[in-house]
Amino acid sequence: MVKTLVGTWPFIRLPLGALVKSWESQQDTLKAALHGLDILLPQEVTPKRWKLRVLDLQPDADSTFWDVWSGAEADPGTRTQNGDPARRGEKYASLAGPAVVVTNLCFQKMDRDELLSFLTERVLQRKNLPHLCCTKLEFRGPANHHPIVLERILNMVQLDCVREVEVNCRWDLHYLNWFAPYLAQMGHLDSLHLSGIRLGCRWFCSKDEADERLAQLTSQLSRLRPLQQLTLRFITFCRDQLDQLLSCMPTPLESLIIMDCLLYFSDITRPSLCPCLHQVRSMDLSGVCKVGLDHSFFPLLIYNASATLTHLDLADCNIHDSDLRALQPALGRCSQLSTLLLCGNPVSTAALQSLLQQIVPLCKFSLVELPVPPQCYVGPAQFLHVGRLAWVMEQLRLSLPGPRVLSLNFAQSPDCLIYDAILLRGDD
Template identity: 40%
Template sequence: MGSRSPPSLLDLAIQSALQSEGLAAEALEWLPSELFLPVFRAAVAGRHRGTIKAMVAEWPFPQLPLGALLKGGQSPHEILKAALDGLAALLSQGAPRRRCDLKVLDLRLNVDTLFWKGRTGTGCSDLVPTVEEREATQPPARAPNRVGLTGVQPHPLWVLTDLCFQEKVPDEFLTFLTDRVKQRKPLPHLRCRKLLFMGDVPPLAILGEILSVLQLDAVQELKIQGFWGLQDLTVLSPYLARMVHLHTLLLSKCLLNCLTSRKKCRRRVQELFPQLSSPFHSLTELQHLTLDSVSFLKTQLHCLLTCVQTPLETLCLRRCRIHCYDLANLASYPCTRHLRSLVLSGEQKSGFCYGFLPALLHRVSATLESLDLANYGLTDASLFPVLPALYACSRLSRLMLCGNPLSMGVLEHLLPHCIAGCRLSFVHLPVPLDCFVSHRQTLDREFLEEVMEDLRQILQPYRLKAIRFIDSNSFTPCNAICILLDN
């Protein structure tokens, strides 16, 4: 005999009822409200799609945190599809069903909730949500008063979720919304903290309909990672201006998409870029700004950063074509005065001016904690004028210089002074030029071992934890020396 306790009569009754989904759906009419939770949990565990659909349409409580049940589910897409079918039944009605009291459907997977914990099925006094749950599920006072696409006021239902527009792995809920837009059916009101675009630009008509039911002032994180053109981004600008609580914005692989002459392309950028940058005046809570592989920033970065009035914590400019004029004023913008993380990486053309770096580092010396200048084209001559400002960054704990053609002499000078003035715990250094022969094509392994030993001796007084070589078999940003310090 095992030590497991036998199933209760309630469990047996639920399993028996779920054997016939048709009978289970009919039984919902007389099922006591306090039994909805154990029955729904069992239906999700057993993947009874028909019962899940019927229960969503009859849900007797104000909230249904379905996402919390999908964390460890074997078929979350199958369960979500069934729940969305029930949601569609609700939205198709002019008025809610007699019993249904559902106001908030929470599809977020990463939110802990007490809603499903400790349910005995014998009462509903423990259905009172926590303070966090009440805030998360409370519809906003300024809810959009939007009539459905069919002209019928939709069921007053809010859906909490993170929206991800991507083509390769379509989001189940996004597919549901898209299909309803195409069929001219009502949409629920949406609230999400994360809004992600992965891949090509979605059809603008469908995108506009979905964004029109989205509570834009609830969006905290917006990421666009795909081949969006500047004109595509300007279409999104009116919605961006209403994301007043946005704290993280990432634009990656955004292109100009201009096939005419360079002169006409520049004129096109000058016409469109103000439409993209002007909404930044409204983003008073923006903290993290990342621009990665954005091709139309040259001579326009100042236009964007001037519109960012709030001090940023993170500024990342990676693999962007930026004019020296933009960087020359980088230390004067209001948004750069309290940076904690600064990323300026990506190969620069010959003759690039690094004169802006000392002024910028001096300005953020009291706050900067992470500096990434990887693969930035820094040489001994361009780095030396920067070193005094670098040593003044008293809170700096992470420094990335890999991929820059620097000599051992510069590294020997940099490390002791930087460690003494800063709080370095992680350093990524390039393999010194001294270790390469034949025009930097071949790595002298024996000499590299001597260099590594010299670095160990230099770093030993500074609580060195580990030092290792990251081998990429070529002179690339990945070919680096990684140093860990106990700070």
Template identity: 40%
Template sequence: MECWSHDSLLRNKTLGIASLESLPAELFLPLFLEAVAGRHSETLKAMVRAWPFSHLALGALMKAQQPQQDILKAALDGLDDLLAQNIRPRRWKLQEPESAQLKTKRPKVDNSTKEKKQLLAPVQVLLEDFCLQKATPDEFFTFLMKRVKQGKGLPQLCCRKLEFLDMPLGHIQKILRMVQLDCIHEVEVNGHWDLLTLASFAPHLSQMVNVSRLRVSHIMTISFIPWATEEVEKLLSQFSAQLLSLHQLQKLHLDSVFFLEGRLDQVLRCLKSPLVTLSLTNCLLLESDLTYLASCLNTSHLRYLNLSEVNMMALSPEFLQVVLERASATLHRLALDGCGIRDSQLMSILPALAHCSQLPSCSFRGKLVSVVAVESLLRHTVLLSRFRLKLFPVPQECYVGLQGTVDLGNLRCSLAELRLILQALGRPNSVLLFSDSTCTYDVILLYSVT
């Protein structure tokens, strides 16, 4: 083929489209990016029709170039043209999803027929992240929903991360019909749903068998069903039973989930593999829940444990001792912010915390710990071999007045005492900083510069 620059191919639409059949594959992607950026819709449509690769990574291109709906329409129209044909173009290499290949029985054809033509299979469009949100739906979602209403055919979507942000379940179910669910590795549900809606979504979740990270946020109980009824137990069982299918699940985040009180065991016992991350934040939990957490086999190799905003003021710290002891060889991050932990509780877990040799980061932000307890916390953690960053609470002696504002004079005295401890421990290069406006709680930041 005669050598043409990208600019000339894009400026001369007729020449560009005619040259696609012989354009080297290594030039295809750069030209496609330029066509997207320059909004050359007709060239873009023709390039999709002659796409020489096995998958169309439309999502990554859209994220990089931020095209408008006309670009999305051109790309999907190119697919429409192909789907309307009975045979594939010579360079066509887009493949159907593996799961579709397993489920679909292919018609038997003789070799001569196979050489002449190849039936067009469903195509796969790759999306790195697919975020569905009601308030500000992105253009891709809006365009897809419009095509669904028009009854048009759609490609099979393959995405690694799927997010639902305040999206009605009905809309989600329509989109999930065109998503290859076993391609998904991360799922985030933040729909301000009730438990009934979550239970209705659960069967879709069970088909996402390769999910390794699941985050569920802001799930309320059902307003018209009393809290302690059998119906709530039934709905929770419907949700948790689907976790049995998630053999790859390693990271579980439950935030502002208000049906766990006295029922955490129903969720954790359905996990099929050990967790590396467990985050239970702003949840109502009983001592029985935390006791089960300490004995659960799936929490013995945690790398990250976050129990922030879980009220522990009246709870025994024994479960924390057990969790820290069991995960001492693997724990890398610990967050206990806003838990209402008092001196006696903190002091009781320090020996176990000191054995967490892999712990570079921990956070204990709050206002109920004395300067003596903070000093003990410093002594037990600063010598950890992988020490990098710790967030310590400002001692309660530093607060004055009804509003609990920090007295900077008292704080300077406390910081001076802590610096002396660092020097005595042989860590004079560790740095203490005070932050009062960037964090939810007043906090002392300690980090190592060695």
């Protein structure tokens, strides 16, 4: 039925994703829809009976689609004022292919995704591909897709529609540089997530080679003017040159996430001077200093973003009492700060009391996540001593300047170890 529906649909757009989102077998439905699309893809001239121009596979497609069947409905390649993808079918009437498939595209094992299997099979058989309008591109798992297959598929993607890219696989910098020109053409890219990327096939290479590869990447990233969020996790390709990567960003970032990366001292001191970080609203540096790096860069980094910073995550950064005291002047300038996460750091009760007394009145905190002090744990196995914890929480409660709610929370750290957290919530 679905296969026939695609071939005989009497309107420009078919929001199939909205129709099947509650079905148990979405992949079977997708396979049938793609087989219906396959009937006309090889044809050079689109038959007059073929009305369908946009096959929308997004599960969250516009729920009002029943009212907009004429050619004036919105187009995946344009945007409304609120930033949502608009959908006007007329734009695609002149495209070479018979239809546009609107969906998010994830490159992973082909047996997990009917769409990827369909596209890959057509590439290998040298058949025509549909145009693809994707708001999100994902690359997961090993880099097991041949560049020619990826290139053919990416060449059919309307790059101006992409808002988010996530590369979470074992790519090296050479492979990332192959993909970077596609990134540079994404005129509405908001979020870029890079995870697990290494410098090259060999862990060590010459400095000149590393500089050349990084310069090639930054020349492309410098064109990402709309980029608002940058996430770097488990990366080793920018050793001793993180500032070069951040300095290439042409506009200020709203969100910066650097987690569990192999960094050098220069990596975390020079970026504090990068212009792209001076208007950051959300900053996540959890796990950055677990290898004993100097924390002296934290105050400067926070100070430079103090006018706009609202969320700060310094969990598992090996922060001690002296480091926390050095942070307080910079934190005190963050008048817009609403969330502060400090779990997993070995900080004493006295240092936490000082933080609450001096910083809480100066900020707009709605949530502060504090570590349970080391004195609350006993024995070689470091069991939590309930009596000591109760005393610590009472001392912290007495340090609060005004009505606040103090509670105990059990959370999970980035390295999958369970730790305890004391939560401080605002009046709201």
